Amino acid sequence: MDDLNKPTSERHVCIVGAGISGLRCADVLLSHGFKVTILEARDRIGGRICQSEGLGYTVDIGPNWIHAWTDSDVPHPIFKLATDTGTPLHHWNNKQLLFDSDGNKLPDESTDRLSTTLWDIIADAFTFSEEGHTKNGGKDIASTDSLQDFIRRRAAEVVSDEGERQLLVKMSEMFGAYVGEPVWKQSLRFAWMEECCGGDEMFVASNYSAILSRAAKPALDGATIRLSTCVVGVTSSVAFSPFQRQAVTVTTDVGETLSFDEVVMTTPLGWLKHNHDSVFSPALPPRLTSAISNLGLSQLEKVFITFPSVFWTAPSADKPFPCYTNWLTPHYAESTNPQHWPQEIWDLSSFAEPNNHPTILFYLYGDCSRHIVNSIYGKTPEEKHRFLDDFFRPYYSLLPGYDAADARCKPAAILATEWLKNELNGFGSYCNFQVGVEAADQDVLAFREGCAERRLWFCGEHAAPFEECGTVAGAYLSGENVARKILGVYGLGGEKAQGI
Template sequence: MLDDIEAEEHAKLLWDDGLIAKAFKYSRCQRDFINPGRSLFDFLAEKAEDIFADEPAKVAYRKRQTLLLVARMWGSYIGSPVEKQSLRYFWLEECIDDATTANLAAHQPPPGETDPHYPGFTHWLAPAYAPDTNPERWNQEGMNLVTLPPSCAHPTLLFYIYGPCSKYIAGIVTEAESESERDAQLLDFFRPYYSLLPNYDHDDPRCQPKAVLATAWANDEFAGYGSYCNFQVGLENGDSDIEVMRHGMPERHVWFAGEHTAPFAALGTTTGAYISGERVAARILKAHGLKEDRR
């Protein structure tokens, strides 16, 4: 368990104006010169070597390793491990425009009025204590939905999984011979993590899950086997690829809309998905000789 001071230290090093921001700037300014094989993790590991230089060698090493473990949370943003995030096209992930961020900032409490940890979020870093169910030590991230506003709060733990871990969970869901077997295996997988949350008591029935729900998109052919647009190492022309997908095949009456056909400034966002839908609708109307009705 990281203490609050160290947890806040790592958060500031990554976020705020930290390593993630530096990686965005580097990718944006140097993208034509970055080897397509370099990943975001390569960049973070390189920069981490210059951090904690004033600490004793063993402490500095441990903190650098912890910082890189915390950085793995980026995987849940892109649906793929951070080692697969293209550094060359990382700039395409810098997608929240000023108006969106300004709206969010207006709803944040003043500095000093929040704890270092958001109370509804827990990150388990490369857990080594579940070798039977998680020998690869996939990190886990959970949201406690009790901490939502009272009107919509409910006692649910929502785990974000991605990459090989999501494939493994999908296998449990689709291969179990019964619902009871499926639920038992899912709970066996997640119990090592939720059982470490504050105030958990194995003997208290209030701490025992009443139901479990898991998606299996990674095994669903109609969901592209869990496909999700992201920018992986080895990508040569990521921005051009988006433009081609955004254009679609209008000559065959095929148009694409969605968060990764949006303007570059809003890729991967709900705002971008909405904008792309509006643009495609306008193109379809034009193709059929119809005018937009903006009422």
């Protein structure tokens, strides 16, 4: 037992996990004189921010986007890190190519018009959800209502042509690639918490490594970072008085027991779902165990296909190739996709030199992700390549310029992520708010509050500012927030992090 008057230099905080939230938390605590030890299960820092060389050049297999807010004078922290490090950001050309269920290209005019209508409806859904939340926590919106229910209802009001209405509803499936699960699973009551998807969206044209290095520098310089150290137990107890606090002990996978003044858990939501029962002693309080089960875990996966050179040609120099192509509920690939999962790609060849590679990036979500990863997991590189090429050829072969006999149209390399099989990520990608959730905002708040009385704290993308959950910026701010809460315990300021 100790008291709160010890100098901060003797205060020892353990941060479990060296992802962006843990690194930011360490930065704030170190700058206030705390001693910080980070225990990280992987043999590297960064968590979900990570890269692969599998295509022959470096790509991010986790985040690529920066969803920067535009309605605040306060700079977006990750946009700022990108700017400070000279990380090239790409603004897409806002053009899209759309194929209907039979594989026919839709006229550009209807694609553009319907896309504008769809985004207007989504903006209305955010407003409707936000107003419902402000009024009475969203209770007037049935927890069973989905974002797609709203889109269907509004489309019935504003799109008179039946065929176009159906098309618009199919187009709304693209929201799945934002939240990692289908749009019909997205809670309407908590759609407002996904509003970051409507901000200024930029794509990191190189990769996130410079951003990560800059964010990690204070921790690398000032903290003790133990890699390949997996935490398997955390024992804490309630203080007898606010001035007499018990140490928290952490057990690692090699049987060590380490004592700290405070412990911050940054382990992902999915990891908490699978492990909280066995790791925390005593068990976490009901407000936290409910939050762990109430918040949804999404399944976003990425498949990069790179070709010997770009065969998908722009119609003319003044009309660039659309950045985004969408195959709506395809019915022409029954043997490989009998569930008609929609497909979408982003054209990574449109970046400025030297980041313009002849690569298209498919985003998968929900059951389609699960199908793809389960089909390739544990297979040889050749088997993976064959399966993935067979699965995705019905889509890329519809791009203009495709010719089966042309060597330029045969994938040179294919890289698929396998987050579904990643134990340290809890077998998923990031949190989301699915139909059925009653009070997602309260669940996020429960994480942000943590168990101060037990010196046990939580941060990460699931404890972020409401509209930043599931993002790098949200995780970063959650780390800052928890550090400020700890500062508050020791009478060191403790003002809130931005957006919290």
